Amino acid sequence: MNDNHDDRLLMQRIMEKDSAALEQLYSQYERVIYAFAYRIVQDEMAAEEVMQELFLRIWNHAERYQSEQGKLTTWMFAITRNIAIDTLRRKSARSAASPVTDEVIHLIPDESSSTEQVVESRWLGLKVSEALAELSEEQKIVVDSIYYQGMTQQEVSVQYQIPLGTVKSRVRLAMKQLQKRLGALNLWAETERREETV
Numbered sequence: 001m002n003d004n005h006d007d008r009l010l011m012q013r014i015m016e017k018d019s020a021a022l023e024q025l026y027s028q029y030e031r032v033i034y035a036f037a038y039r040i041v042q043d044e045m046a047a048e049e050v051m052q053e054l055f056l057r058i059w060n061h062a063e064r065y066q067s068e069q070g071k072l073t074t075w076m077f078a079i080t081r082n083i084a085i086d087t088l089r090r091k092s093a094r095s096a097a098s099p100v101t102d103e104v105i106h107l108i109p110d111e112s113s114s115t116e117q118v119v120e121s122r123w124l125g126l127k128v129s130e131a132l133a134e135l136s137e138e139q140k141i142v143v144d145s146i147y148y149q150g151m152t153q154q155e156v157s158v159q160y161q162i163p164l165g166t167v168k169s170r171v172r173l174a175m176k177q178l179q180k181r182l183g184a185l186n187l188w189a190e191t192e193r194r195e196e197t198v
Contacts, residue, residue, distance in 0.1 A: 007072040014062040022059055029073070033080055040084035046091070050083045057083075131181035139174035142167055 013021035033054060038047035057079060058065075065075050135143060141160065145151045153171065157164040 008067045011062050011065050011067075011072065014058060017059075022055065025058070026055055029076060033076065036077060037080055037084050040081065041087055041091075046087055047084075050080060050087055053083050054080050127181070131178050134181070135174050135177060139170050139177070142170045143174050143178075146171065 010021050010025050014025065030051065034047055034051050037050035037054075038044065041047050041050060054076065058076070065072060069075075132140065132143065142153075142156055142162075145156045145159070146153065151159065153167045154164060156162065157167045162170075
């Protein structure tokens with residue numbers, strides 16, 4: 001994710017006991033952390049407890065995160081997995097009828113990398129949607145038709161009875177506007193390649 005810098009700043013603020021920074025971090029990652037925890041503990045209340053414990057640990061020990069060792073999400077997922085496994089062990093200690101053995105623990109996949117990819121993909125999708133929302137209606141029509149429906153500029157011209165030159169102009173203006181918003185997200189090279197083929 002290209003907001004690694006923002007994550008580092010958030011963690012720095014949390015280290016300085018800025019509660020607003022913790023709330024922001026919670027808001028950003030609450031859903032995906034809960035989903036990840038639930039996949040391990042298979043219980044809504046336990047997943048909530050795992051998530052709360054994670055953010056409590058982040059608040060108390062934010063200095064343990066070292067950005068040069070990897071992404072913040074990777075670190076958070078690793079801690080979440082450990083807390084979830086500890087939760088399962090405590091639960092099995094209270095219920096001796098079905099103890100959680102080390103063999104069972106090893107069967108729990110470390111899905112942090114794939115979950116992180118899902119988070120990143122959703123985040124990028126959100127950023128693209130936000131950028132598209134700022135386009136004019138005319139620009140949205142041509143961008144949607146070309147980039148999401150796979151139409152050529154000629155087909156858009158015929159479909160909407162717009163001169164081909166106008167279609168090209170709208171695409172060009174839309175791309176410039178999107179470039180300003182998406183240029184920092186490493187999405188732009190791929191977008192430009194798509195434009196060259198239509």
